[in-house]
Amino acid sequence: MKKSFFIFALISAFFANSIFAERPIVQDIQALAGNSNRINLLWNLPQNPEKEITQLLVYRDLSPISSYAQLAKLEPIAKLVPILTSYTDTVKDYKDYFYAVIAVTDEPYDIILMSINSTVTGCHVQTVAKNPLPKKEEKAEKIYPEGSMREIPLPYLDYIDGLEKEYKVSQEVAASVKPLGINEKREVPRLSIHIFxxxxxxxxxxxxxxxxxxxxxxxxxxxxxxxxxxxxxxxxxxxxxxxxxxxxxxxxxxxxxxxxxxxxxxxxxxxxxxxxxxxxxxxxxxxxxx
The missing domain is CATH 1.25.40.10 (Tetratricopeptide repeat domain)
Incomplete structure (x- = not known):
């Protein structure tokens, strides 16, 4: 089954480079697994199409999208402006998904070319290994007999009724939690140039x-x-x-x-x-x- 799809993809590539060179068909489509539950799609826009592209339709299915009849049964998962060359899909499972991107002129140009505007292989999100949380040990409440002292005394509250005193977090505590950056957006560091x-x-x-x-x-x-x-x-x-x-x-x-x-x-x-x-x-x- 897979072998036949790859043969079909080669035939599609031949026709794309000859007969459909100026037709409104996106090219070089790729699906790449991203972080968490994302799948990233990439493609190239056609150069100098015969008709102006007004919209891009993104389709998703559990089997390779290889015909107009199959496409007619699907609803697009996204409608994009015709200048974009990428899209990030969000999925909730780890199934293999196949994608197609269709250009719209005065009407959808429903030509499917495997490996050109339709992916040949399925793509699924990467599973993230989770470390199990350590099981909490239940501690029995300790009772202190009358007259005995606690190992750790209760905190002393420096408060006298009637005094107007403002209580704030100390500078030491504020400085210690500042590096945590709880509400700050984490920026992904860029890579430095590599030369062989x-x-x-x-x-x-x-x-x-x-x-x-x-x-x-x-x-x-x-x-x-x-x-x-x-x-x-x-x-x-x-x-x-x-x-x-x-x-x-x-x-x-x-x-x-x-x-x-x-x-x-x-x-x-x-x-x-x-x-x-x-x-x-x-x-x-x-x-x-x-």
Whole structure:
């Protein structure tokens, strides 16, 4: 069953790149498990569609959405403005969910292309392990015979009736609870730029030298918009796969530093199998920033 879906996805991708190149169809849809009960959806908008897109409809089902007949039985879980490229779904269980994003022009463009505007694999939220609370020991009430003293005496109240005295929390107590930040919103710290060791020293020539020059003139100088333009041109040329992988990583970092988190996530996902631990760190932080 899964094999047939993947074959269908490949056929869909072929048609999307040829016949439907200018049709109003979102592309590169992805579903990623986020923190707690969230599933994050990402996609790319079509370039220069024949008709203007007025709305985006997000659908969810427990099986892959592969046909108009199936879509007609579903209600959209969200209606979005046509400039968005991401959406966070909230679910209450750990089932595998499949998604589709449909563009609306003068009417819904109900074309389903697996892996293009409909996810091929299901996505479920991650379970969070909870540490069981320690069982409280029930203590029997201790009775003190008349004339005996308590181990810990009752607190002494410095209060005399008739005196107008203002009682406040001491400065020591206030200072001790201030770091707790009970009502303060926790900010997720941003990551610092990572540079691979092979790009710290200028190489003699070749593909690595081309990448080094782009990093030196744009990325290192924090000119991230220029870095994105130069890196996208570089990955489109005939360079070695190792150099291309590093260039994609720097491209993801450039999007991240410009707070373009959906684009950063999509870029890191492309090379997640090359740098699994490193990309996971950047993808998770990008999702938290969203």
């Amino acid at each position: 060791e092979e790009d710290l020293i200028s190489p003699d020539g070749g593909d690595d030298f081309l990448l080094f020059e782009v990093l030196k003139t744009t990325f290192i100088q924090k000119k991230y918009k220029e870095a994105i333009d130069q890196l996208e041109k570089l990955v489109g040329t005939n360079i070695s796969q190792d150099t291309r992988n590093r260039a994609y990583f720097y491209l993801g970092e450039s999007h991240y530093m410009l707070a373009q988190y959906p684009s950063a996530i999509r870029t890191f996902v492309r090379i997640e199998n090359i740098y699994p631990a490193l990309c996971k760190q950047w993808i998770d932080n990008s999702l938290d920033q969203l």
